[in-house]
Amino acid sequence: MKISIRRSRRAAIAVALGSVLALTATACGDDGSGSGGDKGDEGSGKGKIVFWDNNGGVRTDIWKEIIADFQKANPDIKVEYVGIASTEYQSKVDTAIQGGGLPDVGGVGAAMLAGFSAQNALEPLDSRLSKSSLNGKLNEDMVGVLKAAGGGDGTLYSIPTSANNGVLYYRTDLFKKAGLDEPTTWDKFYAAADKLTDAKKNEFGYTIRGGAGSIAQALDAMYGQSGITSFWNGDKTTVNDPKNVAALEKYAALYKKVTPAADLNNDFTKMVAQWDSGTIGMLNHNLGSYQDHVKALGVDKFRGIPQPIGASGKRVQVSNPVDGMGVFKSSKNKDAAWKFIEFATSAAENSKFNKAAGQVPSNNDAAKDAWISEAEPTKLAAAALTDGSTTIVQLPYYLPDWNTISKADNEPNFQKVLLGDMSAKDFLDTMADQLNKAQAEWKEQNG
Numbered sequence: 324m325k326i327s328i329r330r331s332r333r334a335a336i337a338v339a340l341g342s343v344l345a346l347t348a349t350a351c352g353d354d355g356s357g358s359g360g361d362k363g364d365e366g367s368g369k370g371k372i373v374f375w376d377n378n379g380g381v382r383t384d385i386w387k388e389i390i391a392d393f394q395k396a397n398p399d400i401k402v403e404y405v406g407i408a409s410t411e412y413q414s415k416v417d418t419a420i421q422g423g424g425l426p427d428v429g430g431v432g433a434a435m436l437a438g439f440s441a442q443n444a445l446e447p448l449d450s451r452l453s454k455s456s457l458n459g460k461l462n463e464d465m466v467g468v469l470k471a472a473g474g475g476d477g478t479l480y481s482i483p484t485s486a487n488n489g490v491l492y493y494r495t496d497l498f499k500k501a502g503l504d505e506p507t508t509w510d511k512f513y514a515a516a517d518k519l520t521d522a523k524k525n526e527f528g529y530t531i532r533g534g535a536g537s538i539a540q541a542l543d544a545m546y547g548q549s550g551i552t553s554f555w556n557g558d559k560t561t562v563n564d565p566k567n568v569a570a571l572e573k574y575a576a577l578y579k580k581v582t583p584a585a586d587l588n589n590d591f592t593k594m595v596a597q598w599d600s601g602t603i604g605m606l607n608h609n610l611g612s613y614q615d616h617v618k619a620l621g622v623d624k625f626r627g628i629p630q631p632i633g634a635s636g637k638r639v640q641v642s643n644p645v646d647g648m649g650v651f652k653s654s655k656n657k658d659a660a661w662k663f664i665e666f667a668t669s670a671a672e673n674s675k676f677n678k679a680a681g682q683v684p685s686n687n688d689a690a691k692d693a694w695i696s697e698a699e700p701t702k703l704a705a706a707a708l709t710d711g712s713t714t715i716v717q718l719p720y721y722l723p724d725w726n727t728i729s730k731a732d733n734e735p736n737f738q739k740v741l742l743g744d745m746s747a748k749d750f751l752d753t754m755a756d757q758l759n760k761a762q763a764e765w766k767e768q769n770g
Contacts, residue, residue: 361425363446366656369399372663375416377430377646379406381592381611385679393666400659410535410590413438413726420444428660431481431649433472433720434729439649440473441723445480446650451661452479457668457686462486465685468645472720475769481647482664483685485677488704489543489640490627492598492606492616506605509548509631513573519604520581528581528604530597531574535590537737538729540607542641542718543630544574550635552714558766560758563751571740571747578741587738609643613681613700627700629707638713644720645685724761732757 376386383406390402405426407415413435419425420442431439439445452458465483473480493506497519506512516528532540542562546552549566561567578586589597591608598606599619607630616625630640648667650660666672674689681698683705684690696702707713719725733754739745 361653363652363654363657365658366654368656368658368662370656370659371401371403372428372654372656372659373403373405373426374663375412375426375429376404376406377412377432377435378409380408382406382676382680385676389667389672389676392672393663396666397662400662402663413730416444417442425651425653427654427656428648428650428663430646432646433468433481433644434718435726436469436472436481436647436649437474437721437723438726440478440480444652446652446654446657447478447480448482448650448661449479452482455665457482457665460670460687461668462685462687462690465645465647468642468720469647472644474723475721475765481649482668483645483647484668484673485646485680485682485685487609487611487643487646487682488708489540489607489609489630489643490613490700490704491630492608492612492625492627492700494602494604494620494625496624497602497604505626505628506631507628509633512605512631515604516577516581524602525583526602527583529577530589530594530603530606531578531582531586531741532591532594532607533578533587533589533738533741534593535730535734537734539641539643539718541571541574541737542716542729543607545570546639546641546716547630548573548633550633550637550639552639552716554641554716554718555762558759558762560755560762562758563748563755568748568751571751575740575747587741610681610683610701610704613698614679627703629703629713632712638707639716640713641716642718642720644718646682647685719758719762722758722761722765724757728754728757728761 374390376382387404390404393402394400412430416425416429416435416439420439425444431445461483465486466479469481469483470477470479491506491512493515498505498515501518503515503518504511506515519528520526545562545567548570549564551561551564551566554561583597583603585597586594591612594606595608595612595615597603599616613627616627630638632638648664650657650664654660667676668686670686670688673684673686674692677684677689678694681701683701695705733750736745736750736753740747740750
């Protein structure tokens with residue numbers, strides 16, 4: 324384990340160790356899985372492999388369908404599926420890296436990639452991809468994001484499965500009834516949030532994410548309003564720029580004023596379910612929840628549009644992490660694990676996965692399928708990212724501590740901001756200090 328993994332991360336690993344050992348032991352048994360320092364083996368390309376889904380529950384059904392397709396095409400390989408909630412995934416992998424029990428293959432998105440690769444837990448995939456039928460078939464930008472997130476040397480440790488994008492979902496029926504314009508700007512967003520709220524009737528203009536995953540949404544709202552277009556100014560982060568502080572103060576003030584009180588503890592599944600079943604005007608999430616809204620509301624009661632435009636007339640939003648799949652270095656059956664990745668990211672299967680997830684496929688042929696133009700938020704998101712209307716603030720996924728800083732270290736503090744127990748400035752100054760130290764450490768390690 325490299326010294327670039329800070330004490331806070333090691334502490335989180337230690338806390339998680341006891342609770343995870345039982346799962347890793349039963350999930351992997353003696354199938355050849357190991358710890359981060361184990362070099363593993365190519366194996367026979369047959370037999371059993373263990374796959375850890377990094378969004379278990381939400382994506383379980385579609386993954387089981389893909390696994391069934393794979394096993395039909397590869398009867399000599401059995402895939403054992405282990406679904407792990409996205410909020411628990413990093414800690415479970417970190418624990419298995421230290422204590423043994425890693426799977427053969429698993430979800431490895433950009434946000435957690437640097438942390439895993441810094442612990443020498445992932446198999447480099449450049450050579451495998453160059454010899455694969457996937458070579459030249461994957462979206463170059465997504466591949467580039469994962470290479471950059473791998474820790475600085477440009478090695479590819481994860482094969483992209485999909486890209487996401489922030490979306491503002493709004494209830495068209497409620498907006499029409501209230502005589503409101505579409506919330507295409509931040510001013511219209513705030514005006515609508517206020518007008519659609521009648522707490523006595525349990526009607527609210529917005530639902531804010533206060534639980535797991537809250538930091539990314541808060542950053543999107545901050546940079547979207549401030550118009551700041553870079554995460555760094557030299558070697559110092561811009562998160563605590565006065566414009567971002569003012570933006571977060573305004574955004575956090577929405578809590579309990581135009582949002583339900585329960586939002587304080589909402590992760591995305593609770594937030595989405597609440598919006599789908601209630602009378603809440605707007606929801607910030609991403610493309611991944613589109614199908615949930617269709618099932619709950621039908622296509623006539625809501626729209627999903629790109630994030631609001633700021634005072635500058637430009638749309639600024641933070642990057643959404645590219646998701647992917649990696650082979651763990653300790654696997655004793657890397658050949659079979661790679662075959663599974665190849666299959667899952669082939670045109671047909673990648674299209675099937677992303678249609679279910681409502682996200683942008685990584686396979687270029689899959690991205691041409693008709694369903695993408697039929698899913699309006701996906702179509703609009705793709706256009707916003709290519710028509711010059713949007714500036715993306717690239718988050719520092721390459722920092723091994725990014726996922727810890729943006730989740731475990733600061734989510735409790737964001738709840739304090741919502742409750743009024745911590746100022747937005749103190750919250751962002753704390754986060755900035757952690758980021759600046761992590762950046763300096765990374766530069767020292769990588770030249």
